Amino acid sequence: MQKLGCVNVSKVFKGDGVETFALEKINTCFVEGELVAIVGPSGSGKSTLLSLIGALDVPSEGEIIYRNESIHKYSQNRLADFRFEHIGFIFQQFHLLPALTALENVMSPLFSRKVSCNKKGRAESLLSQVGLADKLHALPSQLSGGQQQRVAIARALVHEPSWLLADEPTGNLDTDTGELIFVFNVCDNTTIVFE
Ligand SMILES: Nc1ncnc2c1ncn2[C@@H]1O[C@H](COP(=O)(O)OP(=O)(O)OP(=O)(O)O)[C@@H](O)[C@H]1O
Numbered sequence: 001m002q003k004l005g006c007v008n009v010s011k012v013f014k015g016d017g018v019e020t021f022a023l024e025k026i027n028t029c030f031v032e033g034e035l036v037a038i039v040g041p042s043g044s045g046k047s048t049l050l051s052l053i054g055a056l057d058v059p060s061e062g063e064i065i066y067r068n069e070s071i072h073k074y075s076q077n078r079l080a081d082f083r084f085e086h087i088g089f090i091f092q093q094f095h096l097l098p099a100l101t102a103l104e105n106v107m108s109p110l111f112s113r114k115v116s117c118n119k120k121g122r123a124e125s126l127l128s129q130v131g132l133a134d135k136l137h138a139l140p141s142q143l144s145g146g147q148q149q150r151v152a153i154a155r156a157l158v159h160e161p162s163w164l165l166a167d168e169p170t171g172n173l174d175t176d177t178g179e180l181i182f183v184f185n186v187c188d189n190t191t192i193v194f195e
Pocket of ligand 1 (some may be wrong): 041043044047048
């Protein structure tokens with residue numbers, strides 16, 4: 001079983017002479033195949049923890065460990081490869097590219113990558129699975145919040161990550177669609193860590 005976790009991790013944000021301690025000496029470990037929910041009050045550091053274990057940010061102190069290896073010291077290129085190979089990330093604010101259609105947004109993680117699959121076919125299939133087969137060519141501005149979130153979910157899955165990190169992934173979805181997303185991924189044996 002592969003493990004992803006952190007050892008004595010702290011994160012301090014510094015700005016305008018103010019230091020914010022978002023995380024202090026956190027130790028945690030997630031195991032492949034698990035479905036894990038991170039819960040806590042607003043501002044307690046859940047998003048910060050997800051961005052650290054997803055290699056989107058680096059800790060101020062401590063180590064992020066994957067397969068017994070410290071990954072937080074990787075070069076930027078190696079971190080990008082790590083994210084592409086292992087991590088799907090669903091952002092709280094979606095972060096869709098406004099000038100790209102739903103289909104192009106879902107394909108975007110594959111743009112500069114050599115993959116053996118049919119990129120367009122895989123993106124179309126995922127959009128269809130999240131119920132957006134009729135919105136392939138819509139821009140984000142032409143989609144509702146829940147539809148944008150479904151595009152973001154499809155984009156997070158397009159490179160078939162073994163870990164899906166989701167920051168409030170179904171907050172804009174109705175209950176049925178939210179449940180569908182989780183059943184769909186659990187069946188695929190993807191580890192899901194979500195807030
Ligand atoms: N880029 C940043 N610069 C400065 N402070 C930050 C930054 N990002 C987060 N923080 C602070 O770190 C703390 C943890 O924030 P974080 O977003 O991780 O909380 P959260 O538990 O995900 O909150 P929520 O449930 O409201 O989304 C908060 O006090 C927040 O103000």
